[in-house]
Amino acid sequence: MAKLGELERQVMDVLWGAGSETMTVRTVVASFPDHAYTTLLTVLDRLAAKGLVHRTMVGRAYQYAAAATREDYTSSLLHEVLAETTDARAALVRFAETISDEEAAHLRDALDEARTNRP
Amino acid sequence: MSTALFAALSIVCLVVAPRPLASANWATRSPRAGLLAWYALGAAGLLSLLGTGLSMAFVHHDTSLRTAMRAFLSGVCHHHLLASLGVREAVGLTLATDVALVVLGGLVTTSASTVLRRRRHRMVLNVISTSAPGAEVLEHPAIAAYCLPGRRPRIVVSRGTIDLLDPAELGAVLAHERGHAEGHHGLVLLPFASLLQVLSFLPYAALAPRATALLVELAADDAAARTSDRHTLASALLSMATAGTNRAPRCALGASEAAVGLRVHRLLGRDRPSMPHLASSAACSVMVLLAPLACAVVR
Numbered sequence: 031m032a033k034l035g036e037l038e039r040q041v042m043d044v045l046w047g048a049g050s051e052t053m054t055v056r057t058v059v060a061s062f063p064d065h066a067y068t069t070l071l072t073v074l075d076r077l078a079a080k081g082l083v084h085r086t087m088v089g090r091a092y093q094y095a096a097a098a099t100r101e102d103y104t105s106s107l108l109h110e111v112l113a114e115t116t117d118a119r120a121a122l123v124r125f126a127e128t129i130s131d132e133e134a135a136h137l138r139d140a141l142d143e144a145r146t147n148r149p
Numbered sequence: 150m151s152t153a154l155f156a157a158l159s160i161v162c163l164v165v166a167p168r169p170l171a172s173a174n175w176a177t178r179s180p181r182a183g184l185l186a187w188y189a190l191g192a193a194g195l196l197s198l199l200g201t202g203l204s205m206a207f208v209h210h211d212t213s214l215r216t217a218m219r220a221f222l223s224g225v226c227h228h229h230l231l232a233s234l235g236v237r238e239a240v241g242l243t244l245a246t247d248v249a250l251v252v253l254g255g256l257v258t259t260s261a262s263t264v265l266r267r268r269r270h271r272m273v274l275n276v277i278s279t280s281a282p283g284a285e286v287l288e289h290p291a292i293a294a295y296c297l298p299g300r301r302p303r304i305v306v307s308r309g310t311i312d313l314l315d316p317a318e319l320g321a322v323l324a325h326e327r328g329h330a331e332g333h334h335g336l337v338l339l340p341f342a343s344l345l346q347v348l349s350f351l352p353y354a355a356l357a358p359r360a361t362a363l364l365v366e367l368a369a370d371d372a373a374a375r376t377s378d379r380h381t382l383a384s385a386l387l388s389m390a391t392a393g394t395n396r397a398p399r400c401a402l403g404a405s406e407a408a409v410g411l412r413v414h415r416l417l418g419r420d421r422p423s424m425p426h427l428a429s430s431a432a433c434s435v436m437v438l439l440a441p442l443a444c445a446v447v448r
Contacts, residue, residue: 035275042276080272103277104289107270108307111293129409134391137413141383144417148380 037065037073042082045096052086052093151214152241154444155200162194162437163353171360175426177411180367182430184337187361189434191344194353196441198248204444205241214445251347259343263335267299274303283323286311292389296326298335313392318385321377328372334365363408370412383416 044061045053059070074094077083084097098106129137170176170190176183200214207217274297278285283304287293290309297303304326311319329335341361344354373382390409 039276077276082272082276100277100288103273104287107273107277107287108289108291108293110266110270111295112291129390131391133410134387137387137410140417141380141387141413145380 034073034076037062037069038077041070041073041077042096042100045083045094046100048095050095052088052095054091054093056091058094151208151444151447152201152204154447155197155204155214155441158440158444159194159197159201162190162197163351166190167353167356167360171356175430176360176364177367177415179426179430180364180371182426183364184361184368185427185430185434187341187357187364189437191340191353191357193437193441195248195252196438197444199245200441200444202241202243202245202248206238206245207241213447252344255343255347256340259346260339263339263342267297267335270297271299271303274305278305281306281311283320284326292392294322294326294389296329296335298330298333302330302335304330309392310389313388314385317378317381318388321373321382322385322389324373324377325369325382328369329365332365332368332372334369337365338362363411366408366412367415370416374416379416379418383413386412386416 040062041058044058055067055071055074058074059065059067062070074083074085074092078085078094082097084095086093086095167190170183170186173183173186176186203218204214207221208214209217212220274285278287280286284294284306285303287305287307289307290312291307292309292313294306294310295304297305304323306319306323306326310322314322338358338361341354341357344351345358348354370382386409
C-alpha cells in the first residue's frame with residue numbers, strides 16, 4: 031500500500047510535468063522503466079477513482095491528465111485550513127489566528143520585556 | 150417534582166453556566182480542567198433534558214423517575230404500552246425522543262462529514278506534500294501550520310511558515326501541533342461542533358465550540374512548552390499572527406485577537422498551569438454528572 035501511495039505521488043508529478051497535455055498509459059510507463067505496464071494502469075485507475083486524474087477515451091486508448099494543477103490543490107487545502115466556518119475547522123486543528131498591528135506591537139513589547147527580565 | 154428538578158438542572162447546565170465557564174480564568178490556566186468541565190456540563194445538561202421529557206411522560210405524583218420507568222417497562226412487557234397516554238405524557242415522550250434523536254443524529258452526521266472532509270484532505274495531501282523532518286510541507290507562501298487528525302495524524306506546515314520562522318520557532322510550532330495530535334484534539338472538539346449544528350439556539354451549544362477550541366490551543370501550548378522554550382513559542386505565534394497574505398478582514402478580528410493575546414501572555418509565564426485545578430474540576434464534574442442521576446431517584 032505504502033509503495034502504491036509513493037507511486038501515485040510520482041505519477042501525479044509526471045502528469046503535472048506534462049502540463050495541460052494528456053498522456054496514455056504507454057507514455058506514462060516511459061517515465062517508470064522499473065514498473066510494469068499493469069502496475070501503472072492500476073495506479074492511474076486508482077487516481078482516476080479518487081478524482082485526482084481525468085480519463086478520456088481517445089480512439090482506442092485512454093488518455094490521462096491531472097484533474098487540477100498542483101498549485102490549485104495546494105490552494106484548496108490551505109483555503110480549507112484558513113476558512114472560518116466551524117465545519118471546516120472541525121476537520122483540522124490549526125496553529126494561529128491573525129491579529130491587528132497595534133495588538134501585535136503591544137504583545138511584542140511584552141515579549142521583549144519578558145525576555146530581557148529573564149534570569 | 151422530579152420534572153421540575155430535571156428542567157431546572159438542564160437550564161442551569163445549558164443556559165446559565167456556559168457563559169461564566171467561557172470566561173473562567175481557572176479554565177484558561179488549566180485547559181484540561183476546563184475541557185472536562187465543558188464535557189460534564191454538556192452531558193449533565195443533555196441527560197437532564199432527556200430526564201425532563203421522560204419524567205413528564207411517566208412520573209405521576211409521588212413516584213421517582215426510576216420507579217416510574219420500571220413500571221413503564223413492565224407495561225411494555227405486558228403489551229398495554231400506550232393505553233393511558235395523555236397530552237402531558239405525549240409532550241414528554243416527544244421531548245425525550247427528540248433530544249435523543251437530535252443529539253445522536255447530529256453526532257453521526259457531523260462525524261461522517263468530518264471523516265469525509267479529512268479523507269479528501271489526506272488524499273490530496275498524499276500527492277502534493279513534500280516531506281521534511283517532523284512535518285510535511287505545502288509549497289505555498291501562505292502562513293499555515295496545522296494538524297490533520299486521524300488514526301495517523303499528519304502535521305503540515307506551509308513553505309511560507311518555514312521561511313518566516315527561525316528554526317527554534319519552527320520547532321516550537323511543530324511541538325504545538327504534535328500536542329494536538331497526541332491529545333487527540335480533533336476528537337475532543339467533535340461533539341461541540343456537532344451540537345452547534347443541531348442545537349445552536351442553546352447558549353451552551355453556541356459558546357462551547359469557540360471556548361473549547363481555545364482550550365485545546367492552550368493545552369497544545371502547554372504540551373509544546375514541555376520541550377520548547379515558552380518565549381520562542383510566543384514569538385512564533387506573534388510572527389505567524391501578523392505575517393502573510395491571509396490576514397482576516399478587520400471585522401472578524403475581535404475574538405481571535407483576544408485568543409492570541411491570551412496565549413502570548415500565558416506563555417510569558419505569569420499563569421502556570423496547575424494540577425489542583427484539574428483535580429477540583431474532576432471532582433466538580435463528577436458531582437455535576439451525578440445530579441441528573443439524583444433527580445432520577447428523587448420523588
